[in-house]
Amino acid sequence: MDLLLEGFQTALTPTNLLFAVIGVLLGTMVGVLPGIGPAMTVALLLPITYNVSPSSAVIMFAGIYYGGMYGGSTTSILLNTPGESSSVVTAIEGNKMAKVGRASQALATAAIGSFVAGTIGTVLLVLLAPTVADVVVKLGAPSYFAIMLLALFAVTAVLGSSKLRGFVSLFLGLAIGLVGTTTGQARLTFGRPQLADGIDIVVVAVAIFAIGEALWVAAHLRRKPLEIIPVGQPWMSREDWGRSWKPWLRGTAYGFPFGALPAGGAEVPTFLSYITERKLSKRPEEFGKGAIEGVAGPEAANNASAAGTLVPLLAIGLPTTATAAVILLALQSYGIQPGPQLFSAEPELVWGLLASLFVANTLLLVLNLPMAPMWAKLLQIPRPYLYAGILFFASLGAYSVNFAAFDLGLLLVFGLLGLAMRRFGLPVLPLIIGVILGPRLEEQLSQALAISQGDVSTLWGEPVAVVVYLVIVLILVGMVASRLRGGNGPSGPGGDPEAGSDASTDRERLSA
Amino acid sequence: MSTTTQTDREPHAGEPHRRPVVDTAQYVLAGFLVVVGAYVVYDATGLEDGFSDQPVQPYAFPYVVGAVLVVLGVLLAIATRRGDVAEAEDGEDVDLTTGSDWATVAKLAALFVLNIALIDWLGWAITGAVLFAGTAYVLGSRTPVRDLAVGAALSVGTFYGFYVGLGLPMPAGILDGVL
Numbered sequence: 012m013d014l015l016l017e018g019f020q021t022a023l024t025p026t027n028l029l030f031a032v033i034g035v036l037l038g039t040m041v042g043v044l045p046g047i048g049p050a051m052t053v054a055l056l057l058p059i060t061y062n063v064s065p066s067s068a069v070i071m072f073a074g075i076y077y078g079g080m081y082g083g084s085t086t087s088i089l090l091n092t093p094g095e096s097s098s099v100v101t102a103i104e105g106n107k108m109a110k111v112g113r114a115s116q117a118l119a120t121a122a123i124g125s126f127v128a129g130t131i132g133t134v135l136l137v138l139l140a141p142t143v144a145d146v147v148v149k150l151g152a153p154s155y156f157a158i159m160l161l162a163l164f165a166v167t168a169v170l171g172s173s174k175l176r177g178f179v180s181l182f183l184g185l186a187i188g189l190v191g192t193t194t195g196q197a198r199l200t201f202g203r204p205q206l207a208d209g210i211d212i213v214v215v216a217v218a219i220f221a222i223g224e225a226l227w228v229a230a231h232l233r234r235k236p237l238e239i240i241p242v243g244q245p246w247m248s249r250e251d252w253g254r255s256w257k258p259w260l261r262g263t264a265y266g267f268p269f270g271a272l273p274a275g276g277a278e279v280p281t282f283l284s285y286i287t288e289r290k291l292s293k294r295p296e297e298f299g300k301g302a303i304e305g306v307a308g309p310e311a312a313n314n315a316s317a318a319g320t321l322v323p324l325l326a327i328g329l330p331t332t333a334t335a336a337v338i339l340l341a342l343q344s345y346g347i348q349p350g351p352q353l354f355s356a357e358p359e360l361v362w363g364l365l366a367s368l369f370v371a372n373t374l375l376l377v378l379n380l381p382m383a384p385m386w387a388k389l390l391q392i393p394r395p396y397l398y399a400g401i402l403f404f405a406s407l408g409a410y411s412v413n414f415a416a417f418d419l420g421l422l423l424v425f426g427l428l429g430l431a432m433r434r435f436g437l438p439v440l441p442l443i444i445g446v447i448l449g450p451r452l453e454e455q456l457s458q459a460l461a462i463s464q465g466d467v468s469t470l471w472g473e474p475v476a477v478v479v480y481l482v483i484v485l486i487l488v489g490m491v492a493s494r495l496r497g498g499n500g501p502s503g504p505g506g507d508p509e510a511g512s513d514a515s516t517d518r519e520r521l522s523a
Numbered sequence: 524m525s526t527t528t529q530t531d532r533e534p535h536a537g538e539p540h541r542r543p544v545v546d547t548a549q550y551v552l553a554g555f556l557v558v559v560g561a562y563v564v565y566d567a568t569g570l571e572d573g574f575s576d577q578p579v580q581p582y583a584f585p586y587v588v589g590a591v592l593v594v595l596g597v598l599l600a601i602a603t604r605r606g607d608v609a610e611a612e613d614g615e616d617v618d619l620t621t622g623s624d625w626a627t628v629a630k631l632a633a634l635f636v637l638n639i640a641l642i643d644w645l646g647w648a649i650t651g652a653v654l655f656a657g658t659a660y661v662l663g664s665r666t667p668v669r670d671l672a673v674g675a676a677l678s679v680g681t682f683y684g685f686y687v688g689l690g691l692p693m694p695a696g697i698l699d700g701v702l
Binding site for chain 2: 045046058059061062086090172173175176178179182183185186189194195196198199224225226227228229230231232233393394395396398399400402403406407410411414416419420422423426427430431433434435436449453456457460461464465
């Protein structure tokens with residue numbers, strides 16, 4: 012508790028407060044804007060890590076993360092074309108509400124629900140992360156190795172509709188992560204000295220997120236403008252409050268645990284929340300026509316999961332969402348290694364960050380309710396300028412890493428890869444996580460085997476490692492079982508055909 | 524659980540589907556994966572044994588990653604043959620009902636190459652402005668003078684932003700001494 016109070020002292024200095032405000036505004040802006048999201052924005056802002064203190068930068072990035080979550084809902088309510096997968100569910104009821112003239116109430120329940128969920132989620136984060144870190148810090152390299160394998164596997168296999176494409180993406184990422192001379196010998200450097208230190212992950216992230224997206228949109232740019240529903244001041248009647256508060260709490264209960272799991276993500280909990288609210292509603296007939304519960308629950312789940320993803324990020328150093336992955340890069344560029352030692356090594360940074368999350372949440376509520384009509388206007392920005400701007404800042408971001416034209420070449424190559432990934436439905440997240448975790452996986456394996464002097468059995472010599480491997484096997488069995496029951500889908504990375512065992516609970520969780 | 528979402532990108536999408544649609548372009552992706560995987564393995568064959576303090580041989584990971592990429596490429600080719608169609612990504616500004624406009628993408632890529640070729644000589648302040656105005660034009664803006672003005676403001680602004688705000692002097696290129 013004292014630590015958190017000290018954290019508030021860090022977070023509430025004028026400078027850091029300013030960075031929080033900038034972060035929240037920027038985050039909401041990019042959340043609202045089509046074609047650009049919080050992950051891309053943080054990636055583009057990585058150059059500021061050269062000259063801004065770690066606390067300020069991380070506080071701003073966290074503000075962008077939370078703000079982006081909120082801004083995304085504005086777009087899906089007013090446009091019915093959700094930009095991020097986490098706000099797909101919000102669009103179902105939210106846009107219907109907007110069409111019958113209840114846009115203000117939809118935005119209000121989204122904003123207040125996000126605040127409630129974000130605050131509760133942050134409290135849980137504050138309680139949980141140090142405890143998890145205390146446990147994790149005692150683990151050895153074999154357990155880390157296992158947990159990383161689980162994270163890679165879960166992010167790839169559990170999220171997304173096509174497992175095959177998930178694994179394609181993951182292994183492309185791992186291949187990119189091999190480039191460099193970390194092992195003492197040049198791997199995949201094509202004899203180029205610029206590649207000796209590996210491919211800068213900032214360049215990869217900016218290329219895949221920003222360039223890939225902008226090129227993909229350019230190939231499919233809408234010829235006719237979207238219909239945007241005008242909106243006034245968000246407000247809710249007493250009845251709307253009565254219908255919203257339970258969905259907020261239930262959404263939070265779904266969102267946080269899913270965010271905290273290594274497979275994280277907001278898609279599953281928002282969807283679960285929507286189904287639950289439809290079942291529990293006293294007016295199920297309103298669902299599909301603009302039920303406020305259908306906005307309140309998923310929006311809360313969305314924000315609570317954002318808080319949840321910070322648990323593995325801060326306590327284990329594992330990113331489970333794209334934005335968390337880029338925030339991890341930011342920490343690494345300061346030479347800070349996120350992980351269980353973070354709480355003891357950088358208390359000011361961590362507790363300042365945690366405190367700033369409360370600040371960011373409050374700022375979001377205070378700023379967003381009155382500013383909603385202004386945010387809605389952002390949707391009318393001329394598309395040529397929007398995407399030209401994205402390409403411009405992406406180039407700047409990649410160029411600023413070394414001021415080398417070579418990096419711009421890499422940016423184009425990986426941008427075209429990002430374009431191809433969108434064309435072929437390859438998920439972006441496994442690739443980014445693969446690039447980040449691939450080298451660390453190799454490092455942990457080396458460390459484990461160095462300590463055991465080459466004895467491979469050390470890998471399952473720790474109880475935590477064994478449990479983690481069991482979880483991986485369970486997920487695998489669940490996947491195979493669901494495939495066998497659900498007919499023979501064409502895709503699949505040929506797991507062990509040891510199906511038949513009862514993994515139905517797991518399966519239901521996966522297919523939900 | 525299959526990903527066969529019908530996207531009307533093939534020109535003959537109007538005809539009834541008597542036989543499974545084959546996403547031919549996906550064979551290219553499968554081939555790409557096999558080539559990348561094979562190259563990763565080939566590159567690893569050139570690596571020597573690690574030092575005695577390296578329990579994990581430098582070629583161990585590349586062998587695994589490369590081999591799996593080859594297998595994934597083959598699996599993707601098989602899936603494609605069975606009628607697996609990619610689920611292209613949707614978005615606010617994305618309209619998947621019309622065909623893909625690859626000419627625009629090619630023009631944008633060309634502008635990128637131009638930027639790469641010229642940035643060391645002309646400097647970001649100039650090439651950045653050209654990049655912005657050029658991409659805006661390709662994307663449908665028809666006010667070149669204003670675009671150039673906006674682009675120049677952005678590129679010069681970011682140049683000074685880096686210099687003053689972050690203490691990072693960007694190479695000025697041909698404008699060295701002017702900026």
